[in-house]
Amino acid sequence: MTESAVGAAIPENTVAATRPKRVRTGCLTCRERHLKCDEGLPDCQNCRKSSRTCKRGVRLNFIDTQVKSPPITPPTQEWDITFQDESREIASEYRGGLGRYAALSQEAEEVPDIKDEALYQFSSGVMNTPTLAPQQLPSLQQSLPAGDMESYPAVSQRRPDNSREQHIHSSNNTDSTFTSQTIPPPPLPTYSSSKQTLTPPSEDRGPLDSPEELLFMQVFVEEVGLWMDSLDPYKHFSRLLPFDSLHEPMLLNAFLACGARHLALVNPAYHEDKALHYYDDATTRLLEALQNPNRNTVTCATTAVILNVYEIMSERPLQRMNHIAGARALIKECRWTAKSSGVGAACFWINVGMELLSCIRFNWQVAWDPDLWGVDMDFSREIDYGREEGWTYRLMYIVAKIANFRSSVPRQAENTQHAEQVRLTNRFNEWNRLKDWIDSWNNNVPRTMHPMGYLQPHQTSSKSAFPEVWLIKRTTIVARLFYHTGMCLLAQTHPLLSTRSPDMHELQQSHAHDLCGIVAHVKDRGVASVAIRSLAIAAESLVSRREQEEVLDIFDRIQKETGWRTGFLHKELKEKWGWNNEEQYQQQQQQNIPAPMLPLQNYQFQPTNLPPVPPPLSLKQGPRQGIINPILRSADFSAPTHPYQSHYVAPLHLPPQPHYNQY
Numbered sequence: 001m002t003e004s005a006v007g008a009a010i011p012e013n014t015v016a017a018t019r020p021k022r023v024r025t026g027c028l029t030c031r032e033r034h035l036k037c038d039e040g041l042p043d044c045q046n047c048r049k050s051s052r053t054c055k056r057g058v059r060l061n062f063i064d065t066q067v068k069s070p071p072i073t074p075p076t077q078e079w080d081i082t083f084q085d086e087s088r089e090i091a092s093e094y095r096g097g098l099g100r101y102a103a104l105s106q107e108a109e110e111v112p113d114i115k116d117e118a119l120y121q122f123s124s125g126v127m128n129t130p131t132l133a134p135q136q137l138p139s140l141q142q143s144l145p146a147g148d149m150e151s152y153p154a155v156s157q158r159r160p161d162n163s164r165e166q167h168i169h170s171s172n173n174t175d176s177t178f179t180s181q182t183i184p185p186p187p188l189p190t191y192s193s194s195k196q197t198l199t200p201p202s203e204d205r206g207p208l209d210s211p212e213e214l215l216f217m218q219v220f221v222e223e224v225g226l227w228m229d230s231l232d233p234y235k236h237f238s239r240l241l242p243f244d245s246l247h248e249p250m251l252l253n254a255f256l257a258c259g260a261r262h263l264a265l266v267n268p269a270y271h272e273d274k275a276l277h278y279y280d281d282a283t284t285r286l287l288e289a290l291q292n293p294n295r296n297t298v299t300c301a302t303t304a305v306i307l308n309v310y311e312i313m314s315e316r317p318l319q320r321m322n323h324i325a326g327a328r329a330l331i332k333e334c335r336w337t338a339k340s341s342g343v344g345a346a347c348f349w350i351n352v353g354m355e356l357l358s359c360i361r362f363n364w365q366v367a368w369d370p371d372l373w374g375v376d377m378d379f380s381r382e383i384d385y386g387r388e389e390g391w392t393y394r395l396m397y398i399v400a401k402i403a404n405f406r407s408s409v410p411r412q413a414e415n416t417q418h419a420e421q422v423r424l425t426n427r428f429n430e431w432n433r434l435k436d437w438i439d440s441w442n443n444n445v446p447r448t449m450h451p452m453g454y455l456q457p458h459q460t461s462s463k464s465a466f467p468e469v470w471l472i473k474r475t476t477i478v479a480r481l482f483y484h485t486g487m488c489l490l491a492q493t494h495p496l497l498s499t500r501s502p503d504m505h506e507l508q509q510s511h512a513h514d515l516c517g518i519v520a521h522v523k524d525r526g527v528a529s530v531a532i533r534s535l536a537i538a539a540e541s542l543v544s545r546r547e548q549e550e551v552l553d554i555f556d557r558i559q560k561e562t563g564w565r566t567g568f569l570h571k572e573l574k575e576k577w578g579w580n581n582e583e584q585y586q587q588q589q590q591q592n593i594p595a596p597m598l599p600l601q602n603y604q605f606q607p608t609n610l611p612p613v614p615p616p617l618s619l620k621q622g623p624r625q626g627i628i629n630p631i632l633r634s635a636d637f638s639a640p641t642h643p644y645q646s647h648y649v650a651p652l653h654l655p656p657q658p659h660y661n662q663y
Contacts, residue, residue, distance in 0.1 A: 026056040034209070083469040118178035157660070205246050212274075213256055215643060218260035224561075226526040228350050230478050233389050241302065248299055250289065252281035252482055261313050265563035277311055283322065292642055293652040298343065301330035303348045312354065314564075326633035327351055328368070334655055337374040338393055349393065349443040356400055357533045360485070365407045368634035370400040379444040391445050392479040396440050399486040405430060405626065406493045427495040429531055438486050449476045465547045466517035477518065479525045479607050481534040484515035512538035516547070520554055528562045536569050548577055633659065 027044050029052050047054035091097030111501045112395045150180035204325060208214045225238030234240065240644035245252035257278035272346040286303050289295045290663040304327035311323060320463050331351055334572025336344035352368065359366050375397040376390075404425075460468045471477045492499055499508065515538040518529045532555070551573070555566035574580060634641050 017043075021262075028057055029053065061169065061653075105253060107538070138500065149439075168634055179466060202527050213252075216259035216260070216263065216274075216278075218254040219263050220255050223262050223525075224258045224309065227529050229346070230387055230474050230526050230530070231349045231353060231392060232346040233387065233475075234342075234346070236343050237306075237350075241343065247302075250285035250303050251299060252283055253278045253307070254303045254310070254513065255641060258306060258310050259315065261310055262563060264571075275310075275598045279307065282307060287644065287647045288646045289647050293649050295651060297330070297334055297651050300654055301327070301334050301336075302343060302347055304330050305351060308351070308354070312364075323643075324631055325635035326589050328355075328632050329637050332636055333651070337372075338397075339374040349396075352400075353396065353474075353530075355629060355632060356396060356528065357406070358631075359403050360489075360533055362627075363407050364627050364629045365404045367629040369399050373397060379440060385446070386448070387573075388446070388449050388473060388475050388479065390473050391441070392482070393437075395441055395479050395482050395486070398434065398441060399482050399489075400487050402434055402438075402486045402493075405434060406489050416661070424495050429491065431493070431495055436488055438483065438490070442483060445479075448473065449479060451480075452551070462521065463515070464520050465544065465550050466513055466520050468521045469514055469517040470521070471518065474524055474526050477522060477524065478530050480518060481527065481530050484511040484518075485534040485537050487511040488515070488541065491541075499588060505541075508541045512541045516551060518553075520550065525562050528564055532558060532566060532569075536573070542577075548579075615647055615649075 024160060026039055030037035030044060030046050033046070035046050040048075043054040088098065091101065091158075113122055134245055173236075183344075221242060221263070225242075227238040229235040229239075242249065245255055257275050260270070260275035260278060261272070264275055266273045273505060282303060282497045286300060286307070289300050304323045307323040308327040324597055327347075328351060331344075331347055334344060336348045338348065340348055352373065355368070357364060358364065376393055377397065379394075408603065410423065414423055450467050452472055453468070455468040457467055462468065469480075488508050488511050491504045493510075494504055497504050499505065515534055519535050522531070535551065535554065539548070540595060542548050542551065552570055555569055558564060559566045600616055634643075636642060642648065
């Protein structure tokens with residue numbers, strides 16, 4: 001008789017009887033760990049292997065009952081009975097179980113008073129909108145155009161609609177393990193308490209066994225961690241730290257919050273409530289840890305960095321800046337710099353990189369002085385082959401210097417002609433120093449950081465107005481984007497020459513076209529965060545209508561693929577291009593470029609023969625000049641208005657002095 005025949009001959013009731021049944025008399029330890037107990041006595045096998053106490057007993061789930069004339073047993077002096085209702089705790093382990101219970105009436109918790117001058121204010125474990133320290137500067141909302149701080153698109157909050165098409169993750173990484181078929185329909189929110197425990201206590205746990213947690217972690221690793229690791233050769237955020245989070249609930253919830261937030265942005269079928277729930281839980285755990293002087297400072301700093309990324313992904317980052325300064329302060333507390341290695345280097349560079357992009361966007365000075373980063377700027381010192389990240393770090397230092405130079409442009413001339421000549425002399429020398437520095441970087445980088453291929457627009461079939469620039473490694477793409485951005489900024493900030501002069505115009509156009517060519521043809525979504533800001537700087541100088549329209553199409557593609565908000569850039573660029581006034585646009589097309597002021601290569605600086613000082617910029621043209629990043633200027637626990645004002649307690653043990661490396 002064949003196996004199929006034998007299987008067919010077995011009655012259905014016999015098959016059902018052979019199926020494993022749920023254990024009802026297992027130990028409480030296995031139930032808490034969500035493991036199947038073998039019911040061994042006196043200790044089960046799971047508890048013996050893990051050296052845990054095998055707790056026995058029966059958990060009772062009390063329900064409403066009505067008893068008439070209950071029997072009464074007179075108590076004795078030896079009796080000491082205490083009833084403990086654990087039904088809510090047991091019900092919370094099941095979906096929708098906690099919602100069946102009425103809310104408990106609890107006494108209002110006392111919230112410690114927070115000083116008005118505190119930079120960050122929190123209450124009930126969930127932090128509110130921060131208040132910037134008093135300063136003689138306009139408010140951040142007034143100095144920035146509306147919508148500038150919004151990095152991600154606004155997603156209307158709606159219930160999941162199963163009729164909508166599921167999000168398809170078409171990652172370029174061939175290691176991707178999930179597609180639209182593996183994404184389950186989004187469940188309705190089943191939690192009813194902001195303090196619901198999302199993860200087990202701080203103990204080793206096995207792999208993620210929740211479909212929801214597994215999905216959010218996959219989205220983080222293959223989407224968010226993709227660009228967070230763009231400057232990290234060891235890929236801590238996407239390859240190493242997720243495993244550490246299995247025994248660190250605070251870190252795990254931060255990862256899940258970012259994954260859930262990204263999924264809610266790119267797929268409207270998913271609601272933001274899940275992301276907020278994980279974010280609040282991770283924030284609460286972080287604040288509790290900061291009150292413990294024996295805390296793990298490395299875990300706290302890493303969690304704050306990830307929560308900082310979540311806030312950047314938020315719909316309105318200006319209203320959710322609880323960890324931006326906190327992450328910076330914790331990084332400084334751990335003494336992480338450019339010389340650090342491991343997770344310290346990963347957290348340092350993602351934090352510094354995000355600040356640099358913000359300062360380029362808002363014309364701020366970098367709050368952390370680049371001279372204190374600890375970058376090795378000796379180009380004659382060799383870097384290991386294949387370690388292009390070290391050269392990228394050097395370039396970020398130079399671009400940060402250029403950003404500070406750009407933000408310090410004076411708004412008005414000095415009182416005397418002599419003082420004005422001295423100022424122009426100093427700025428002209430500084431401009432030349434920065435220009436020589438970035439040129440030297442480009443001449444000394446290894447061949448692997450130069451384009452592998454370069455095709456003019458007429459040589460390609462893409463119908464693009466920009467050249468096709470092919471770079472292989474992700475860190476090389478990021479470095480080239482920063483390089484062309486720095487050159488465009490230098491062309492815009494020459495102390496003596498106008499941007500319309502032939503030298504500055506040619507310099508800016510050349511690097512703007514190369515930058516646009518990189519972004520137009522790149523297929524790596526891991527460089528999107530840098531590409532958006534770099535492309536916006538380069539697009540300002542474009543004069544061809546075809547090139548301008550293609551840039552807007554590139555922004556739309558980036559927003560569709562990654563979720564980064566780019567709509568506000570459309571409005572800004574159209575205003576700078578003169579699209580809002582079509583007649584003005586036609587006049588600009590008919591006008592020729594003005595005559596040169598002074599050719600750069602032939603210019604000999606003479607303090608007694610200076611060109612007239614340009615008029616001061618109007619406040620409507622952008623934020624005020626020379627503002628140090630107001631969000632991070634007090635990001636240090638030694639400051640009187642430091643982050644986490646009411647929760648921070650200085651640690652007793654700091655991590656050992658980082659092992660310095662040379663990239």
